[in-house]
Amino acid sequence: MLRKGKIFLWNSEKAYGFIEPIKGGKVIFAHVTSFGQRHPAPKVGEHVKYKLGKDPKGRPRALDIQYIDRKPKKSSSPASPKRWFGGLLVLPIYLSWILINHQSKTGLLLLIGWQLLLSLVTHSAYQKDKVAAQSNDWRVSENTLHFLSLIGGWPGAIIAQQSLRHKTKKLSFRITFWITVLLSLSCAVFINSNLTFDELPSLLNLGGVRSDIQWSDPQ
Known part of the structure; x- marks a missing residue:
């Protein structure tokens, strides 16, 4: 028989507390392991249903505790084929582009x-x-996730967002994420299209110093 009560006291650090029966009487000991839904933690004043049982020492305790006011958390539905297609479409396009337009096989392998x-x-x-x-x-932190995407980890971020159903609803995060993807793509496309290892010496000539000057020791 299920009884009704409310959380009278709860210690989050020790993961136990007490339930006050609705019909009155002594408070009943309750441990977090007796809750069907453990997250988030119980709050003082929440109404619950429970079975009255006893611990090994014969003391009363609450068992099979269920929340009355909380709604069961809906499980995340798998990403629809349309969402998968839309999010992952950029990956084969990007890979095809760098394979066709690469200037250096070594640079291509390093980039991939x-x-x-x-x-x-x-x-x-x-x-x-x-x-x-x-x-x-x-x-x-979101800054860490964005930084990883910016420096080249955005393909893994796209796959994680769709497969884990994580970070797909917060609009501000989505906008910032796609900005990091565009910036990362721009850098990768520029490097892959314009830079070869033969060009590295010329890139070092950033200060305007003429590279054709030959230095020699004074006589």
Whole structure:
């Protein structure tokens, strides 16, 4: 038989508290493991239903505790094919472009290797932030996620957003994210199209010093 009560006291650090029966009487001990829904933590004043049981020492305690006012959290639905297609369409277009227009095979391999590595790191950062969000733990800052995208990890960010269903609703984040993608793409396209290793010496001539001057020791 389920009884009704409300959270009378709760210690978040020790993960236990007490329930005050609606019909009156002594408060009942309640541990977080007896809750069907553990996150977020119980709050004082919340109404619950519970079964009255006993601990190993014979003392009364609440079991199978359920929230009355809270609605069950809906599970995230998988990304629709349309969302996947829209978000990932940029990846094959970008890859095809750099494969066709690359100026240096070595530079191409370095660029792909760099972005692959950063994509793995970025995907891991999104996954860590997703888990932290679900468990009320320390989050990965949005600035960190944007920085990883900016320096080349945006392919991993796109895959993580769609596969994990994370960071897809906050408009300000989405706008900033796509700005970092455009900036990263611009840099990658410029480097891939214009820079070869033979051009590196000329790039060092940034101060306007003539590269054709030959220096010699004074006589």
